[in-house]
Amino acid sequence: MQEAVQGAINVLGKSKYVIAFTGAGISVASGIPPFRGENGIWNKYEEKLFDINYFINHTQETWSMLCDGFYATTLKATPNAAHVAIAQLEQGGLLKSVITQNIDNLHTKAGNKNVCELHGNAQRLICMKDNSKYSIYNFDLQVTPRCKLCGAILKPDFVFFGEMLPEYALQMSIKACSMCDVMLVIGSTGTVYPAASLPFEAKKHKATIIEINPSHSAFTNNITDIFIPLKATKAMTEIIKHFNL
Ligand SMILES: [Zn+2]
Numbered sequence: 001m002q003e004a005v006q007g008a009i010n011v012l013g014k015s016k017y018v019i020a021f022t023g024a025g026i027s028v029a030s031g032i033p034p035f036r037g038e039n040g041i042w043n044k045y046e047e048k049l050f051d052i053n054y055f056i057n058h059t060q061e062t063w064s065m066l067c068d069g070f071y072a073t074t075l076k077a078t079p080n081a082a083h084v085a086i087a088q089l090e091q092g093g094l095l096k097s098v099i100t101q102n103i104d105n106l107h108t109k110a111g112n113k114n115v116c117e118l119h120g121n122a123q124r125l126i127c128m129k130d131n132s133k134y135s136i137y138n139f140d141l142q143v144t145p146r147c148k149l150c151g152a153i154l155k156p157d158f159v160f161f162g163e164m165l166p167e168y169a170l171q172m173s174i175k176a177c178s179m180c181d182v183m184l185v186i187g188s189t190g191t192v193y194p195a196a197s198l199p200f201e202a203k204k205h206k207a208t209i210i211e212i213n214p215s216h217s218a219f220t221n222n223i224t225d226i227f228i229p230l231k232a233t234k235a236m237t238e239i240i241k242h243f244n245l
Contacts, residue, residue, distance in 0.1 A: 004228045005235065008210045009242045011226065012094065015182040015208075020086055022100045022107070025187020025213060026232045029080040031073060032104050045142055052162040056128075059145050059153050066142040066156065072104075074122050075136070077109035082186065082232035085240040087111035092243060096180070099173045099194045101188060102157040112132060116173045118165055118195050120158030127152050165194065179203040185211040187230050190218030199223060212236070 012018060024034035034040050045065070048054040055062045059144065079087075087110040089095035097114035098107050103122040107115045125134045125145055129152035136156075139145040145154040159165055177183070183202040190196045194219065203209055203223040211224040212235040220227055228235045 001229060004226050004240050005230075007226045008228060009239055010222075011182055011208050011210060012239070012243070015094070015142060017071070017180045018089065018095045018182045018184065018220075019176045019180040019202070020089075020095060020098045020184040020186060021188060021202075022086075022098060022102060022186045023188025024203050025054075026082050027077070027080075027102055027104050027106055028047060028187070029082065029231065030077045030104070030234045032106075035075070038127075047161065050160050052160040055160060056153060063141065063144045071136075071141060077104055077106060079106045080233050082236040083107055083110035083112075085236035086186075088240055090114065091242070094243065095184075097172075097176050098178060100197055100236040108229055116169045116176065118159075118169050118173060118198075120156075120166060122156055122158050124157035125154040128155050133157060170194070173198055174201060177207070178205050180205070180207045182208050183207045185209060185213075185217075185219055185224070186236075187213060188217060188219075189213075197221075 018210050028034060049062060049065055083106050086095065086098060086107065090112050093199065097116060099118060100107055101118055103119050105121050105123045123136050127138055127147035129147065129150050132147055132149055134154065146152065147154055157210045177198050180202055184200055185199050199209060199219055200223060208225045209223050210226045211219055212228045212230060212232055214229060214231055
């Protein structure tokens with residue numbers, strides 16, 4: 001395992017264009033439950049809560065459920081050591097961007113500037129009529145939030161079941177995958193598509209794939225070059241201390 005960490009440090013040290021691809025696993029240490037598995041969101045809430053058609057037809061009910069459960073946890077979460085290390089890699093010029101499947105805003109909170117949010121961001125609201133965006137902190141979520149311009153209902157600005165991924169974030173991510181020489185894959189099981197196709201895209205462009213996951217993912221025996229079987233916080237803390245950032 002120490003060998004894998006050292007291998008990753010060597011590769012990162014020689015790299016020219018590093019990007020990170022992160023999933024729910026990186027935010028577990030910040031108290032954000034993953035969607036799947038034990039203690040996962042799907043064990044706690046019904047999936048319909050995140051379904052676009054259900055939201056449209058039961059807006060008030062969905063908003064109050066989101067508010068009591070999901071948002072109560074998400075809004076108070078703070079970045080952990082892995083988020084901080086990734087922000088330091090960007091500030092040090094080694095890492096160019098982060099592609100994330102997470103909607104928790106923790107990469108931005110940690111200080112990353114170039115974040116491709118494949119599934120949106122729970123801390124923004126979007127008008128269902130004119131696409132105006134708002135910060136969630138400007139609303140009392142006990143009442144269904146409405147657009148200040150047109151009065152239409154606001155939806156959390158993350159991707160619900162039945163919705164497409166934001167085109168701009170997806171295009172930026174594909175572009176980053178074509179430019180990187182190293183991709184750090186952290187805390188993603190590789191099961192949610194189309195997001196999970198991005199590490200394959202990077203590999204297609206000859207990037208070295210460094211994977212940090214406590215257990216094997218759909219990437220491990222497929223495209224991963226260096227597998228670090230550790231939690232994100234532990235692995236990133238080990239890695240970052242070797243760089244003078
Ligand atoms: Zn509006």
